[in-house]
Amino acid sequence: MNIVVPIKLVPDLVEELEINDEGTDLERDFLSYKINEFCDHAIEEALQLKEAHGGTVTVIGVERDETDKALFTALAKGADKAIKITELDEAAPTHVVAKAVCNVLAGMEYDIVMTGVQAADDRDGQLGVLLGSYLGIPHVSVVSDVSIDGDTIALHKEYAGGVMARYEVASKVVLGVQAARQTPRYAPVSRVRQIMKEMEIEEVEAADADVAIGSTLRRVYTPEKGEGAEMIEGSAEDIAGKIAAVINEKRGG
Amino acid sequence: MSQDILVVAEHLNGAIADVTYEMLGKGKELASATGGALICAVLGSGVDPSSLGCADKILNVDHPGLADFNPEAHSTVLSSVVTTAAPRLTLVANTSMGMDLAASLSVKNDLPLVAYGLNVAIEDGKVIATSQLYGGKICAESELEGDSVIVSVLAGSFPAAAGRMDGSPAVETVEAPAAVTDTRLRFTGLIEPEAGDVDITQQDILVGVGRGIGSDEHLPMMEQLAKALGGTVAASRPIVDNKWLPKTRQVGKSGLKVTPKIYVALGISGAPEHIEGMKDAELIVAINTDETAPIFEFAHYGTTEDLFDVVPALIEKLT
Numbered sequence: 001m002n003i004v005v006p007i008k009l010v011p012d013l014v015e016e017l018e019i020n021d022e023g024t025d026l027e028r029d030f031l032s033y034k035i036n037e038f039c040d041h042a043i044e045e046a047l048q049l050k051e052a053h054g055g056t057v058t059v060i061g062v063e064r065d066e067t068d069k070a071l072f073t074a075l076a077k078g079a080d081k082a083i084k085i086t087e088l089d090e091a092a093p094t095h096v097v098a099k100a101v102c103n104v105l106a107g108m109e110y111d112i113v114m115t116g117v118q119a120a121d122d123r124d125g126q127l128g129v130l131l132g133s134y135l136g137i138p139h140v141s142v143v144s145d146v147s148i149d150g151d152t153i154a155l156h157k158e159y160a161g162g163v164m165a166r167y168e169v170a171s172k173v174v175l176g177v178q179a180a181r182q183t184p185r186y187a188p189v190s191r192v193r194q195i196m197k198e199m200e201i202e203e204v205e206a207a208d209a210d211v212a213i214g215s216t217l218r219r220v221y222t223p224e225k226g227e228g229a230e231m232i233e234g235s236a237e238d239i240a241g242k243i244a245a246v247i248n249e250k251r252g253g
Numbered sequence: 254m255s256q257d258i259l260v261v262a263e264h265l266n267g268a269i270a271d272v273t274y275e276m277l278g279k280g281k282e283l284a285s286a287t288g289g290a291l292i293c294a295v296l297g298s299g300v301d302p303s304s305l306g307c308a309d310k311i312l313n314v315d316h317p318g319l320a321d322f323n324p325e326a327h328s329t330v331l332s333s334v335v336t337t338a339a340p341r342l343t344l345v346a347n348t349s350m351g352m353d354l355a356a357s358l359s360v361k362n363d364l365p366l367v368a369y370g371l372n373v374a375i376e377d378g379k380v381i382a383t384s385q386l387y388g389g390k391i392c393a394e395s396e397l398e399g400d401s402v403i404v405s406v407l408a409g410s411f412p413a414a415a416g417r418m419d420g421s422p423a424v425e426t427v428e429a430p431a432a433v434t435d436t437r438l439r440f441t442g443l444i445e446p447e448a449g450d451v452d453i454t455q456q457d458i459l460v461g462v463g464r465g466i467g468s469d470e471h472l473p474m475m476e477q478l479a480k481a482l483g484g485t486v487a488a489s490r491p492i493v494d495n496k497w498l499p500k501t502r503q504v505g506k507s508g509l510k511v512t513p514k515i516y517v518a519l520g521i522s523g524a525p526e527h528i529e530g531m532k533d534a535e536l537i538v539a540i541n542t543d544e545t546a547p548i549f550e551f552a553h554y555g556t557t558e559d560l561f562d563v564v565p566a567l568i569e570k571l572t
Contacts, residue, residue: 010387011387013387013388013390013522014543016545017387017390017391019391026387026391037491041494095359095360117352118352120386120387120388121386121387122368122369122386123367123368123369123384123386123393123395124359124365124366124367124368125355125356125359125366125368125405126352126356126368129352129353129355129356129357130356130357130359130360132357133328133356133357133359133360133361134360137437138324138325138436138437138438139324139325139353139357140324140353140438141324141349141352141353142349142352142507154441156444157324157349158349158507159265159348159349159350159507160348160349160506160507160508160509161446161508161509162445162446162447162500162501162503162508162509163265163443163444163445163446164443164444165321165322165440165442165443165444166440166441166442166443166444167323167438167439167440167441168438168439168441169437169438169439170437173437173438176352178494178507179493179494180494181496182495182496183494183495183496213365213366214364214365214397214398214399214402215365215366215367215382215395215396215397215398215402216395216396216398217393217394217395218381218394218395218396219393219394220391220392220393220394221391221392221394222390222391222392223385223389223390223391223392223550228549228550228552228555229537229539229549229550229551229552229553229554229555230553230554230555231549231554231555231556231557232554232555232556232558233556236558236559236562236563236566237566239556239558239563239566240563240564240566240567240569240570241566241570242554243517243538243554243556243563243567244567244570244571246536246538246553246554247482247515247517247536247538247571248571250514250515250535250536251458251482251483251514251515
């Protein structure tokens, strides 16, 4: 089966997120982007299926600072083709990204679309569900354990508390992947560099992706801090001593 | 369009999910602001509506094809329910099921959606929703345009008690569209979690490990700390996704809710999904080198010292 993985690049949450002077969006000039971790799982699950059953894996990314790196990394891991969607605003809402991806998919042969189940910036909904709805094909969110048997795609949808529902579907379907069956593989930098010399990323301009999402950001802010933790300072030894003391007090009480 | 507030009930195995009551309680408040009615849509088969007394009216779409959640069938039905009811605001849970409903309703019915809702209000006739984004580091307040809009709400955002009300609201039976029985996506069964592992919901002391432990090679150290404390190792989602620990150890939204006496969070940043599962622990101690990690907002004690320095020292002091 042919699998397409549209990936999202999201601000690196380890970095501090700054808010613009108007307080209406992130200050995007200083943002460093990285692949959404769920998308990394989607790529891994797609590659696992390809390795077991054949077919191809195509990765699609919207242009951001780090898109080339993310796409070349996916190629280095074993994806067959990478497509970059250009000319989309950096702050494009997910409806617009979904529409742009949908337009790219229109010219492709595919059976399964795998997205990361959610991303840190999905204010207007999750990419996979939006995509499935625009394409008019079934979608399932929070998916793991995808398997293929002949023409049948089987998968699990996760609920709270470890309960899972099992579904079957024939192509085509959009799956919002929660977790791949194994830790996403690592592509060594040397391999990525080599791929950059050997392979190319296809560029496609976003066309007809304008969707009015019907909401505007009024205010963006960091959540009010609660009382917060009492921070313990000092050497590791001192800190361990203090933690042991509060734990022992609690255990005794 | 009406001024009604429509809440989409979530249920699994016949049990109504808490988030439904949370939305009903909030919906009641919003309905009194708009002057509309509070409507609860139940898409299922044989669901007992007697605990949904908070609603003024129940739209009951009862069909064997809706007995188990099917994203394709349920989203098709919800689309037609919303078209007919034309509510001012539809509230859907931002859960595994709700995710498949909210965004598809937005596309199918061409309605604005704001997701990850922590709060929703009506100000001067406008629907305002606050989303929790970027792993809980940012709140975003959106104004939704148009006379019918959707907000998907994070579980735990409103008190469930406000919406949990016995009663016998008017039940209007709605015919299910034919498409329910003819879906491309087929539900083939529920899988209950495997038993046999330790039940982390019954433990007094938990050592929660997160991505910050770096590698599963470091798990024995964390196990050692748990042993010194007389507790058990639990984990955040990335650890379980990486198969370093079984799903039975996962704390949070897609895992288990725990309320131990002591929760030691090691290398856990405190994504909202994790916080949801452990914030009611009596004593929370967090060790994380990122001083901006949200976990410190919820912990009672915290340190940014390297956990690989603190944990061995702590094991020594506790044994």
